[in-house]
Amino acid sequence: MNMATADLILLHPPTYYDFRKRPGIYGPISDVVPSTPVFEMYPIGFASLSEYLERHGLKVRIINVALKMLKDESFDVEKLIRKNRPLAFGLDLHWMAHVHGALALAEMIKRFHPDIPVILGGLSATYYHEEIMRNYLFVDFVMRGDSTEKPLLQLLRTLKGKREFKNIPNLTYRDGANGIHVNPITYVPEDLNDITIDYRHIMKKVVRYMDPVGYQPFVDWYSYPVTAVFTCRGCSYHCKTCGGSSRTFRSMGNRTKPAYRSPELLAQDIFNISEYLNAPIMIIGDIFQPGEEYGFNFLRKMKTRRIDNHIAFEFFVPPSRDQLERIAESVKYFNIEISPESHDEEVRKAFGRPYANPPMEKMIADAIDLGCKRIDLFFMIGLPKQTYESVMETVDYCRLLLERFQPCDKLFPFISPLAPFLDPGSAVFEEPEKFGYRLLYRTVEEHRQALTTPSWKYILNYETEWMDRNEIVASTYESGRRLNRLKTEFGLIDQKTAASVEMRIEKALRMMEEIDQILAMPNLKERESALESLLNQPFSLETYSMSTVCEKRELEWPTRFIRMNLFKIIKTLIARRKPPIRHG
Numbered sequence: 389m390n391m392a393t394a395d396l397i398l399l400h401p402p403t404y405y406d407f408r409k410r411p412g413i414y415g416p417i418s419d420v421v422p423s424t425p426v427f428e429m430y431p432i433g434f435a436s437l438s439e440y441l442e443r444h445g446l447k448v449r450i451i452n453v454a455l456k457m458l459k460d461e462s463f464d465v466e467k468l469i470r471k472n473r474p475l476a477f478g479l480d481l482h483w484m485a486h487v488h489g490a491l492a493l494a495e496m497i498k499r500f501h502p503d504i505p506v507i508l509g510g511l512s513a514t515y516y517h518e519e520i521m522r523n524y525l526f527v528d529f530v531m532r533g534d535s536t537e538k539p540l541l542q543l544l545r546t547l548k549g550k551r552e553f554k555n556i557p558n559l560t561y562r563d564g565a566n567g568i569h570v571n572p573i574t575y576v577p578e579d580l581n582d583i584t585i586d587y588r589h590i591m592k593k594v595v596r597y598m599d600p601v602g603y604q605p606f607v608d609w610y611s612y613p614v615t616a617v618f619t620c621r622g623c624s625y626h627c628k629t630c631g632g633s634s635r636t637f638r639s640m641g642n643r644t645k646p647a648y649r650s651p652e653l654l655a656q657d658i659f660n661i662s663e664y665l666n667a668p669i670m671i672i673g674d675i676f677q678p679g680e681e682y683g684f685n686f687l688r689k690m691k692t693r694r695i696d697n698h699i700a701f702e703f704f705v706p707p708s709r710d711q712l713e714r715i716a717e718s719v720k721y722f723n724i725e726i727s728p729e730s731h732d733e734e735v736r737k738a739f740g741r742p743y744a745n746p747p748m749e750k751m752i753a754d755a756i757d758l759g760c761k762r763i764d765l766f767f768m769i770g771l772p773k774q775t776y777e778s779v780m781e782t783v784d785y786c787r788l789l790l791e792r793f794q795p796c797d798k799l800f801p802f803i804s805p806l807a808p809f810l811d812p813g814s815a816v817f818e819e820p821e822k823f824g825y826r827l828l829y830r831t832v833e834e835h836r837q838a839l840t841t842p843s844w845k846y847i848l849n850y851e852t853e854w855m856d857r858n859e860i861v862a863s864t865y866e867s868g869r870r871l872n873r874l875k876t877e878f879g880l881i882d883q884k885t886a887a888s889v890e891m892r893i894e895k896a897l898r899m900m901e902e903i904d905q906i907l908a909m910p911n912l913k914e915r916e917s918a919l920e921s922l923l924n925q926p927f928s929l930e931t932y933s934m935s936t937v938c939e940k941r942e943l944e945w946p947t948r949f950i951r952m953n954l955f956k957i958i959k960t961l962i963a964r965r966k967p968p969i970r971h972g
């Protein structure tokens with residue numbers, strides 16, 4: 389097998405480097421996403437970047453460093469970097485939570501390979517591009533914007549040639565004299581029909597580089613191979629804490645309206661996945677966001693092939709009965725995800741979600757009536773106008789819903805904190821006081837330092853007028869505990885699972901208290917050594933930072949037992965290279 393040398397190696401960092409040497413209490417920051425608190429999931433854009441660049445003749449390799457570190461305690465990151473010499477390394481700083489890990493890897497690359505360019509990309513890198521270029525000399529380029537396939541191709545070609553960067557859209561770079569150049573963001577595609585998230589492409593690369601772990605999206609993926617398809621980049625809503633809202637995309641990424649994938653291609657993406665995987669497929673972005681016709685066109689296409697995968701629909705506002713009926717007649721097994729954020733309509737409105745409880749409750753009733761397999765409701769802590777009591781009342785509201793929608797094996801409420809950081813570029817980040825927030829860290833360096841603190845309370849970069857960090861933490865664990873008991877009472881989780889979540893909550897609370905006491909010690913030396921011995925106990929992410937407000941497996945939607953179509957996968961892997969997929 390030819391272990392081809394890559395032109396570009398895309399690395400996904402852990403949040404904090406090196407979490408294996410100095411673990412902290414990361415908190416329940418990832419309990420409602422498939423990742424661990426190291427946020428080992430790489431941006432889905434890695435897949436479209438890889439496919440696009442390979443289609444244009446470049447060789448790209450993805451290495452999920454965070455996941456390799458998680459899976460193998462002795463995995464040597466320095467050795468990995470040292471032995472690879474691509475034309476360029478790319479790192480995502482998409483989620484701000486990766487700032488420590490991303491900069492650590494960038495610094496390491498430069499240490500071993502001073503001549504190999506380091507490129508950063510993603511939403512957070514876009515927001516902080518100038519600060520990054522100014523203060524972290526081991527980063528050579530920031531590729532800005534939500535769509536970088538084309539400009540990155542241009543950059544890589546330029547790196548092979550005359551190294552003239554001024555005409556490359558979306559690029560921030562440093563010239564020899566240390567001046568920083570900011571090329572305007574002019575590459576902002578209006579649709580997503582020229583790119584593709586093709587899992588067959590990823591499978592082939594796994595074989596080329598003989599590296600299933602390097603391409604793995606999250607730690608349990610091979611046992612629960614959930615996948616996602618994308619309707620859009622950008623958003624037409626303006627939720628106040630969201631760093632991916634319409635206004636943030638406009639100011640940061642020069643995007644004036646969302647770019648959508650055509651409904652036909654979207655359905656085709658799903659069909660492609662269903663040939664290889666029997667696991668659930670999540671549709672990212674509300675199919676009715678671009679207008680009802682888009683959703684209906686997509687559903688018409690879905691109706692032409694009745695696949696067995698569970699399809700999860702995300703809604704930004706509750707869909708009507710008519711819309712749900714169309715879904716039910718087009719898709720065999722459908723699930724719903726919606727994020728009311730709070731039971732309190734005033735809090736929800738302050739957050740920016742434009743609907744009241746009655747339409748949401750009607751949606752639940754209709755969906756159950758129409759055969760929906762599962763409805764996940766996501767509530768959040770740390771919102772404008774939300775107090776400790778209000779968080780507890782959200783759990784009371786969940787009880788009302790569970791009582792009303794008996795037998796309640798379909799409705800799953802979740803609650804989790806807005807953590808670890810307020811999204812850079814969001815309305816609350818830009819004007820915290822206006823929304824009742826106190827922003828504790830603003831710069832890249834402040835965020836990076838925050839990640840070195842020992843518990844998630846100190847990592848949190850905000851407080852609100854209604855809750856300080858102590859209350860955000862306390863209400864998180866208390867509401868988690870109450871919701872856990874509620875789910876046990878209504879038979880949504882078994883006694884054993886409930887007991888283990890409860891135990892982890894207790895342990896995490898005790899550990900956080902100990903950390904608080906140590907941090908209050910006046911003597912710096914004593915403080916450091918007490919902390920050192922506390923954190924040097926045999927200690928795992930699972931003990932204190934995972935499944936503490938809910939058991940992570942609760943997130944899993946039903947899947948058929950045999951989740952991968954191994955015959956098809958092997959056939960694809962050994963197939964001769966096919967011509968590029970047609971688009972548009």
Ligand code: B12
Pocket residue numbers: 398417418420421422423426427428429430431432433434436437477478479480481482483484485507508509510511512531533534535536537540616620621622623629630631632633672807808811812
């Ligand atoms: C889908 C989504 C998810 C999915 C992730 C799917 C995935 N693997 O990408 C899930 C649900 C798992 C998720 C989880 C989280 N998310 Co999220 N997510 C989104 C959402 C709704 C859409 C993202 C999107 O459109 N991406 C498409 C485009 C923009 O990105 P992309 O295709 O992946 O990558 C392109 C560019 O970003 C860039 N790029 C990215 N990396 C690199 C690297 C290089 C070298 C280059 C050149 C370019 C480049 O080029 C790519 C291709 O063109 C946004 C909100 C929004 N409207 O944007 C929030 C958003 C991105 N998420 C956010 C957050 C905070 C999180 C969590 C940290 C929340 C939490 N505490 O659990 C976790 C992190 C999980 C992890 N990494 O393990 C924030 C990020 C704010 C910030 N700047 O830090 C956002 C903006 C809003 C929000 N609060 O939800 N998320």
Ligand code: SF4
Pocket residue numbers: 623624625626627630631632633634704
């Ligand atoms: S949180 Fe609101 S603004 Fe952000 S992606 Fe979701 S709907 Fe859009």
